[in-house]
Amino acid sequence: MTINGTYQSKESLFNRIKEQFFSNTEVLNLKKGDVLLHEGKSNDRLFLVLQGSLKGVIKHNDESIELFHCEKDMFVGVYSFFSDSGNSYTTVIAQEPTKLAFISKGQLKELDLDLVEFHECFLPIIVNELHHRQQDAQRYYEIKEGALKKLVVQEKLAALGQLSAGLAHELNNAVAVLNQKIESFNSRLEVTLKSKGDQYIELLQKTSTQHSFESSKEKRQQVGYLLKQHKSITRPQAKKLACILSDEQIKDKTIVQNTLGQIDALFEAWSFGRDLHDMKVATDHASHIISSVKTLAAPNRDKEMVDIKFTILKALTLVQHQIKNLDLVTSLELGLETLAGEGDLVQVWVNLIKNAAEAMTNAGTKDPRIEVNLTSENNQIVVTVRDNGPGIPQEKQKSIFAPDYTTKKGGLTFGLGLGLSIVENLVHKYDGTVDLSSVPGQTNFTIKLPINHG
Amino acid sequence: MDKIYIICVDDQPEVLNSVLEDIGSLEEKFFIEGCESAEEAEELMQEIDAKGNLVGLVISDHVMPNKNGVEFLTDVKESDMYPNLKKILLTGLATHEDTIRAINKAEIDYYFAKPWEKHDLLLKVKHLMTAFILDTGLDYQDYMIYMDQQLLYRRLKERV
Numbered sequence: 001m002t003i004n005g006t007y008q009s010k011e012s013l014f015n016r017i018k019e020q021f022f023s024n025t026e027v028l029n030l031k032k033g034d035v036l037l038h039e040g041k042s043n044d045r046l047f048l049v050l051q052g053s054l055k056g057v058i059k060h061n062d063e064s065i066e067l068f069h070c071e072k073d074m075f076v077g078v079y080s081f082f083s084d085s086g087n088s089y090t091t092v093i094a095q096e097p098t099k100l101a102f103i104s105k106g107q108l109k110e111l112d113l114d115l116v117e118f119h120e121c122f123l124p125i126i127v128n129e130l131h132h133r134q135q136d137a138q139r140y141y142e143i144k145e146g147a148l149k150k151l152v153v154q155e156k157l158a159a160l161g162q163l164s165a166g167l168a169h170e171l172n173n174a175v176a177v178l179n180q181k182i183e184s185f186n187s188r189l190e191v192t193l194k195s196k197g198d199q200y201i202e203l204l205q206k207t208s209t210q211h212s213f214e215s216s217k218e219k220r221q222q223v224g225y226l227l228k229q230h231k232s233i234t235r236p237q238a239k240k241l242a243c244i245l246s247d248e249q250i251k252d253k254t255i256v257q258n259t260l261g262q263i264d265a266l267f268e269a270w271s272f273g274r275d276l277h278d279m280k281v282a283t284d285h286a287s288h289i290i291s292s293v294k295t296l297a298a299p300n301r302d303k304e305m306v307d308i309k310f311t312i313l314k315a316l317t318l319v320q321h322q323i324k325n326l327d328l329v330t331s332l333e334l335g336l337e338t339l340a341g342e343g344d345l346v347q348v349w350v351n352l353i354k355n356a357a358e359a360m361t362n363a364g365t366k367d368p369r370i371e372v373n374l375t376s377e378n379n380q381i382v383v384t385v386r387d388n389g390p391g392i393p394q395e396k397q398k399s400i401f402a403p404d405y406t407t408k409k410g411g412l413t414f415g416l417g418l419g420l421s422i423v424e425n426l427v428h429k430y431d432g433t434v435d436l437s438s439v440p441g442q443t444n445f446t447i448k449l450p451i452n453h454g
Numbered sequence: 455m456d457k458i459y460i461i462c463v464d465d466q467p468e469v470l471n472s473v474l475e476d477i478g479s480l481e482e483k484f485f486i487e488g489c490e491s492a493e494e495a496e497e498l499m500q501e502i503d504a505k506g507n508l509v510g511l512v513i514s515d516h517v518m519p520n521k522n523g524v525e526f527l528t529d530v531k532e533s534d535m536y537p538n539l540k541k542i543l544l545t546g547l548a549t550h551e552d553t554i555r556a557i558n559k560a561e562i563d564y565y566f567a568k569p570w571e572k573h574d575l576l577l578k579v580k581h582l583m584t585a586f587i588l589d590t591g592l593d594y595q596d597y598m599i600y601m602d603q604q605l606l607y608r609r610l611k612e613r614v
Binding site for chain 1: 467468470471472475481482485487488489490494498517518519520522547
């Protein structure tokens with residue numbers, strides 16, 4: 001018996017083989033879970049799947065790893081049937097009720113075939129099978145790789161969350177102590193100063209609770225005025241008077257002269273007040289930063305009704321260092337609420353604003369400017385973050401959302417290095433959308449979120 | 455006696471106050487001024503210069519709105535108006551590149567990281583003011599109490 005035809009197309013070759021070897025052979029029926037071949041055991045049959053599907057698995061460290069799967073019109077047992085060892089390298093299990101036709105080595109002998117010719121004829125089929133398995137392996141690899149990457153991102157976030165929570169706790173303790181000491185210092189000073197007279201206490205109280213002081217320039221003008229008006233006053237004295245006295249008092253010559261008599265003691269009281277004031281400002285600033293960082297890294301992100309405006313304001317506090325050198329324009333509508341994790345939203349804005357600022361700094365953009373707008377449109381919350389930086393080239397506009405995309409080349413940046421991929425993930429989490437439009441000189445990120453009416 | 459100014463620049467009033475207070479003891483001999491922006495400092499320095507007085511030292515923060523510290527100090531350096539001027543960069547946040555620029559382009563004399571130690575700052579300021587006075591050829595005896603004695607001794611020995 002010979003095999004008809006020499007070179008043929010894959011389909012016709014397959015059909016010919018199917019007809020010639022598998023049309024009148026025995027048929028095997030398997031139930032779901034039945035094992036067709038055992039890993040390491042010999043096999044002398046070549047199977048053709050007529051119906052159903054099977055998978056080939058190997059055991060590795062007590063774990064089953066799927067290597068390939070076979071469907072209708074595919075061959076099983078290719079390796080063991082054609083290889084020298086004759087052993088199956090996987091365990092093949094039916095995944096559903098499956099029907100197979102097979103031919104055994106014994107049957108092949110009975111057919112009195114030229115084996116070389118037979119093997120040659122099967123070669124394209126074998127190669128095809130191998131290629132198919134290779135593709136499977138590639139696919140499994142990619143899935144695994146993706147899962148690993150996701151895990152790394154999650155671990156990074158979790159680590160950051162824990163680290164910031166711990167840090168925030170420690171810093172809060174320190175700030176709390178400072179706050180308490182400032183208060184107690186303040187009241188003790190008042191007691192001490194009481195003996196000196198009401199003027200001192202008033203000065204201390206006024207300075208320590210003052211909201212704003214004269215600017216350095218205004219003060220310089222006052223000093224200049226005093227030196228001009230009072231020839232006898234020295235420069236250090238004028239400086240002290242400018243601190244102690246109000247704008248009106250400085251113009252009153254009698255008050256100025258009267259103050260001169262006890263200028264050093266009064267200035268001392270003023271300095272105490274100013275120092276207490278500055279310390280309060282510094283601790284307030286520290287607590288504010290700590291609370292923002294805590295929100296950002298909060299490990300349990302419960303959904304709640306959040307006013308978008310406040311999340312944007314928090315984000316702006318967090319990035320204030322990065323945006324110090326640029327123009328910030330905001331137009332934020334109050335009262336737009338959505339159901340989300342507050343920290344998540346803060347993180348979205350932080351990432352967008354930081355990215356814009358960094359892109360402009362790196363490109364050396366002239367008159368850098370960031371606009372943040374919050375408004376509503378068609379029952380949706382619309383936030384746009386716009387910058388006048390170099391823009392994102394068309395071909396890169398898709399890839400910037402990938403987790404490892406970055407334009408940053410070292411330097412000092414506080415960040416997760418995940419930027420826009422996080423933005424996209426978080427916004428999608430709350431059924432929102434991220435849109436990007438960018439040309440040199442204007443880049444717009446538009447975030448849309450559903451409005452929730454509480 | 456010439457009027458010599460020390461200019462401190464920081465946009466945060468509380469920080470500016472702290473710097474001014476730390477070097478306040480030098481006020482008897484030097485004119486110490488605080489400015490809240492680079493622009494304000496530039497204006498003031500021009501006024502001082504116009505009146506024929508001297509600016510001996512600038513202590514500047516880096517991260518400030520509009521013009522940052524390194525840009526400010528670079529402009530001051532490149533203006534050639536203040537040939538012997540000493541410059542200190544006092545900052546809590548400067549990138550690697552900013553720092554390189556500060557040294558190479560602004561030619562700063564010293565870099566202080568926030569938070570600083572009062573003692574160190576005062577010593578450095580005295581040291582740089584001594585250098586300024588000697589470089590400019592002023593009569594150092596007027597300022598004797600605030601001089602860095604070691605530097606003075608070394609420089610005088612070189613002269614002989």
